[in-house]
Amino acid sequence: MPAEEITPPLPRSPLLMSAGDTAVLVVDVQEKLIGLIEGHERMVWNIRRLLDAAQALNVRIAATEQYPRGLGGTIEPLATYFDAVPDKVAFSCGACGELLDDIRGAGVSKILVVGIEAHVCVQQTVLDLLADGFAVYVAVDAVGTRHSIDKEVALRRLDSSGATITTTEAAMFELCEQAGTPAFKKISQLVQESPPEGA
Numbered sequence: 001m002p003a004e005e006i007t008p009p010l011p012r013s014p015l016l017m018s019a020g021d022t023a024v025l026v027v028d029v030q031e032k033l034i035g036l037i038e039g040h041e042r043m044v045w046n047i048r049r050l051l052d053a054a055q056a057l058n059v060r061i062a063a064t065e066q067y068p069r070g071l072g073g074t075i076e077p078l079a080t081y082f083d084a085v086p087d088k089v090a091f092s093c094g095a096c097g098e099l100l101d102d103i104r105g106a107g108v109s110k111i112l113v114v115g116i117e118a119h120v121c122v123q124q125t126v127l128d129l130l131a132d133g134f135a136v137y138v139a140v141d142a143v144g145t146r147h148s149i150d151k152e153v154a155l156r157r158l159d160s161s162g163a164t165i166t167t168t169e170a171a172m173f174e175l176c177e178q179a180g181t182p183a184f185k186k187i188s189q190l191v192q193e194s195p196p197e198g199a
Helices: 040-057 097-105 118-131 148-161 168-176 182-191
Strands: 022-027 060-066 110-116 135-144 164-166
Touching: 022 040, 022 118, 040 060, 040 110, 040 135, 040 168, 040 182, 060 097, 110 118, 118 135, 118 148, 135 148, 135 168, 148 164, 164 168, 168 182
Parallel strands: 022 060, 022 110, 110 135, 135 164
Antiparallel strands: none
C-alpha cells in the first residue's frame, strides 16, 4: 500500500513576529520619568517579562535613554538586561542611527516597541521606523503616558499609520511560535506570573 501523503503545514504569515526577524526596543524607561507614568508598575512588569522572553528565545533587545544627565538612567530591573544604552536628545530613537544599523545588520526587519511616553518618544520612533521600512509592533500594556488620553490617541494614530497593536502576552507567544520547547516552558512561567501588588 502507498504511504499516506502528509499535508505540509501552512507557511508562517509574514505578519507574525518570529525570534529570528524581530527585536525588542525599550524606549526611555528612566528614573526621573517613571513615577509620573500612569500604571507604571504594571508597565515595567510587562517590559521585564518581554525581556525575559526575549532572552529565552534569543531575540535581540535594545534600549535608549532621553537626556540621561537630566532624566536619569534606565530603571532597575530593566537596566541589567543591557550592556550599553545610547542616549539622545531627539525624541525619536531614529536619532540613534548606529543602534538601528546594528539591528538591521542582524537581519531584523520587525521591531516590537515598548516604553515611554507613548505620545512622544514612542510615537515618533514608531513613525520613523515605519518610514524606514521596518514592520513595527507596539505592546499596549508595555507603553505608558502621564495622562491616559495621550496614550489612547497615540495608539489610535499608530494603528492607523500602519503599526501593529498587540499585548505583552500575545507578543511572547507569537515570538515563541510553538509549545514543547525549553523556551515555551519559560514563556509559560512568565504568563503565569502575578502582576505587582496594586498594579
